[in-house]
Amino acid sequence: MPRPRRAQHCCRETALFSMANVRHLILLLLYCDGMNTVPVIKDKRDKPVVSYTRDSVVLECKLKYTPNTWNWYKANNTEKELINVTANPLNYKIFNNGNRTKLTILNLSEEHSGKYICSAVFDIKPSESYIELKVLSYTEPLKPFIAIVVEVIVLVTLILLWEKCSKPQHDSSSAGENDVCSEQTTKLTRDESNGVENNTARRRKLDD
Amino acid sequence: MPPSASTNLGYTPPDGGWGWAVVFGSFISIGFSYAFPKSLTIYFKEIQEYFSISYSEIAWVSSIMLATMYAGGPVSSVLVNRYGSRPVVIAGGLMVGVAMVMASFGTTILHLYLCVGVIGGFGLAFNLQPSLTIIGKYFLVKRPIANGLAMAGSPVFLSTLAPLNQFLFDHFGWRGSFLILGGVVLNCCVAGSLMRPIKIKTKPPVSKTTDENDTAKPDVTSQTAGQDKSKQSGCAAKVSQFIDISLFKHRGYLIYLVGNVLLFFGFFAPVVFLAPYAKHQGIDEYSAAFLLSIFALVDMFARPGTGLVANTKWIRPKIQYFFSFSVTYNGLCHLICPLLPGYSGLVVYAVIFGLAFGMVCALLFEVLMDLVGAQRFSSAVGLATIIECGPVLLGPPISGLLVDIFMDYKYMYYACGMMMLAGGVFLFIMNFYNYRLLEKEEKEKQVEDRLEIGSAKELAANEEDKDNEEKIRLNTEEEVGKSICEEP
Numbered sequence: 001m002p003r004p005r006r007a008q009h010c011c012r013e014t015a016l017f018s019m020a021n022v023r024h025l026i027l028l029l030l031y032c033d034g035m036n037t038v039p040v041i042k043d044k045r046d047k048p049v050v051s052y053t054r055d056s057v058v059l060e061c062k063l064k065y066t067p068n069t070w071n072w073y074k075a076n077n078t079e080k081e082l083i084n085v086t087a088n089p090l091n092y093k094i095f096n097n098g099n100r101t102k103l104t105i106l107n108l109s110e111e112h113s114g115k116y117i118c119s120a121v122f123d124i125k126p127s128e129s130y131i132e133l134k135v136l137s138y139t140e141p142l143k144p145f146i147a148i149v150v151e152v153i154v155l156v157t158l159i160l161l162w163e164k165c166s167k168p169q170h171d172s173s174s175a176g177e178n179d180v181c182s183e184q185t186t187k188l189t190r191d192e193s194n195g196v197e198n199n200t201a202r203r204r205k206l207d208d
Numbered sequence: 209m210p211p212s213a214s215t216n217l218g219y220t221p222p223d224g225g226w227g228w229a230v231v232f233g234s235f236i237s238i239g240f241s242y243a244f245p246k247s248l249t250i251y252f253k254e255i256q257e258y259f260s261i262s263y264s265e266i267a268w269v270s271s272i273m274l275a276t277m278y279a280g281g282p283v284s285s286v287l288v289n290r291y292g293s294r295p296v297v298i299a300g301g302l303m304v305g306v307a308m309v310m311a312s313f314g315t316t317i318l319h320l321y322l323c324v325g326v327i328g329g330f331g332l333a334f335n336l337q338p339s340l341t342i343i344g345k346y347f348l349v350k351r352p353i354a355n356g357l358a359m360a361g362s363p364v365f366l367s368t369l370a371p372l373n374q375f376l377f378d379h380f381g382w383r384g385s386f387l388i389l390g391g392v393v394l395n396c397c398v399a400g401s402l403m404r405p406i407k408i409k410t411k412p413p414v415s416k417t418t419d420e421n422d423t424a425k426p427d428v429t430s431q432t433a434g435q436d437k438s439k440q441s442g443c444a445a446k447v448s449q450f451i452d453i454s455l456f457k458h459r460g461y462l463i464y465l466v467g468n469v470l471l472f473f474g475f476f477a478p479v480v481f482l483a484p485y486a487k488h489q490g491i492d493e494y495s496a497a498f499l500l501s502i503f504a505l506v507d508m509f510a511r512p513g514t515g516l517v518a519n520t521k522w523i524r525p526k527i528q529y530f531f532s533f534s535v536t537y538n539g540l541c542h543l544i545c546p547l548l549p550g551y552s553g554l555v556v557y558a559v560i561f562g563l564a565f566g567m568v569c570a571l572l573f574e575v576l577m578d579l580v581g582a583q584r585f586s587s588a589v590g591l592a593t594i595i596e597c598g599p600v601l602l603g604p605p606i607s608g609l610l611v612d613i614f615m616d617y618k619y620m621y622y623a624c625g626m627m628m629l630a631g632g633v634f635l636f637i638m639n640f641y642n643y644r645l646l647e648k649e650e651k652e653k654q655v656e657d658r659l660e661i662g663s664a665k666e667l668a669a670n671e672e673d674k675d676n677e678e679k680i681r682l683n684t685e686e687e688v689g690k691s692i693c694e695e696p
Contacts, residue, residue: 141383
């Protein structure tokens with residue numbers, strides 16, 4: 001994709017100012033251009049990517065334009081350490097596909113936590129963005145899970161116990177609001193007694 | 209329609225008391241059943257990156273879950289007919305919980321399809337059907353309100369699960385979130401434990417259920433007993449032991465099914481496409497998401513509100529018309545949506561649509577209970593969901609196809625509006641016809657009853673005459689006796 005001239009023009013002008021870091025430069029480029037024809041890394045995540053030990057994770061960077069090449073760095077305090085796939089083929093895999101790049105880290109451990117910087121190398125200046133990775137152990141989500149399971153068991157036990165305890169009370173009481181059993185029986189007895197009354201009435205008539 | 213179909217339960221439903229706790233349990237179960245598949249979409253992007261698959265492959269997880277939830281309806285009905293609501297709901301809750309925990313250790317997308325999609329879907333099906341069935345057992349007079357309140361679980365849970373899922377995702381990633389969600393969904397077991405089966409002593413033969421004796425049955429779902437009267441030979445008899453397929457001869461039920469198939473084609477797609485449509489109009493992400501929140505909020509209050517309205521003495525007898533009206537209103541709503549300009553237009557549309565959606569959802573199962581009665585409701589809803597499975601699954605993709613072909617959302621809205629309008633008009637006309645026929649049948653039945661009563665009265669009059677004759681005879685005998693005695 002051809003690089004937009006306006007961006008180049010803008011870049012040249014702003015490059016005169018010395019910026020503290022690359023991100024500031026990118027923001028200024030945005031401002032001077034006003035539109036996203038500037039090669040800015042899209043889909044920047046504010047929140048860290050979370051993964052687990054012995055698992056793998058995929059970190060992705062996307063851009064509107066295709067850079068010359070992509071580089072991945074791991075930030076160690078203030079330094080950047082280039083991730084060399086050929087040196088570590090078991091742990092790292094980089095997959096570049098035009099305007100997007102994916103870094104796959106296998107066999108995660110807690111030391112892999114930290115900031116990862118993807119750098120899109122252009123002629124003028126590389127455009128960079130960072131993603132934070134957090135590696136947790138499995139005990140982290142296990143704690144809330146067990147807490148919830150305990151809560152469920154307690155509630156179910158309480159409800160079933162309450163039902164068992166209130167059952168003998170229902171049997172002994174003659175009138176309960178939601179006791180269909182006693183309602184039905186009283187209805188039945190009423191019907192029966194009506195029938196008995198009718199019979200006695202008829203018999204009484206006969207006896208007269 | 210006179211609630212004659214509903215009173216052949218054989219007992220008077222409590223209409224209160226523990227019934228409200230059961231409504232709360234159903235609220236939780238229904239909430240999880242409808243909201244859970246939709247809320248999982250938050251994790252799709254990361255899972256898609258993790259497994260390096262396309263969006264449509266990950267979207268299958270939700271589709272499979274929804275499909276199994278609907279297809280599992282008959283299985284659920286059979287189990288409820290046999291064992292009652294409580295064990296089925298608890299089993300369902302356990303199934304979904306275990307499925308989510310297993311999914312959190314998944315290594316391939318197929319693993320997710322099986323765990324979340326199939327097992328999870330079945331578990332949710334075991335939650336949905338029994339919750340609806342047990343409301344029919346506990347309520348009769350206040351049933352529309354109970355239904356409305358229980359169905360309100362869906363928007364409430366969607367509104368709570370969506371931010372909860374986002375929170376879990378930010379802190380634990382998708383694996384940890386699946387594990388914790390497995391625990392959260394176990395609360396369905398709590399809901400199930402609230403669904404106390406009704407213990408009644410059934411009356412000796414008065415209604416059709418002649419096989420029930422005085423033994424206290426744990427549930428009045430003696431569908432097996434009721435089926436003995438319609439014995440057919442061969443495998444039809446075996447099937448009818450488990451599920452009532454004679455429902456397919458029920459006129460009202462067939463009308464309901466056809467109307468439902470029509471309406472479900474255009475029912476869910478507008479919800480799915482509301483946010484993308486807003487973004488297409490140039491509205492930013494947060495405002496588009498806010499539209500969905502407005503929609504869910506209105507929906508939340510529309511459902512119990514509709515239940516209250518449906519319970520009034522003017523609407524309850526003709527509740528089928530109310531349902532037809534809400535479906536038609538839904539259709540009209542979608543037809544005017546593309547005409548409303550700007551963000552404020554979309555907000556108005558979200559409010560009206562929320563109201564319409566809530567009305568239809570609240571009445572969906574209430575009208576079915578009204579048609580077939582609580583006894584056969586379990587089988588009815590199982591058979592209905594498996595038939596609705598098709599349009600529910602095909603609706604959004606077809607709408608998506610329309611959007612892709614025309615590159616404009618308004619044709620999709622017109623199509624959905626027309627489908628729902630067609631369904632609503634069909635239901636109106638057929639229900640009018642059905643009510644007329646039912647009134648005629650009722651009149652014939654009354655005439656028959658009067659004849660019976662008339663003949664019974666005749667019998668009683670004959671008996672009285674006989675008694676009078678006996679009296680006269682006895683009197684004359686006495687007199688004769690007296691005169692004999694008195695004679696010196």
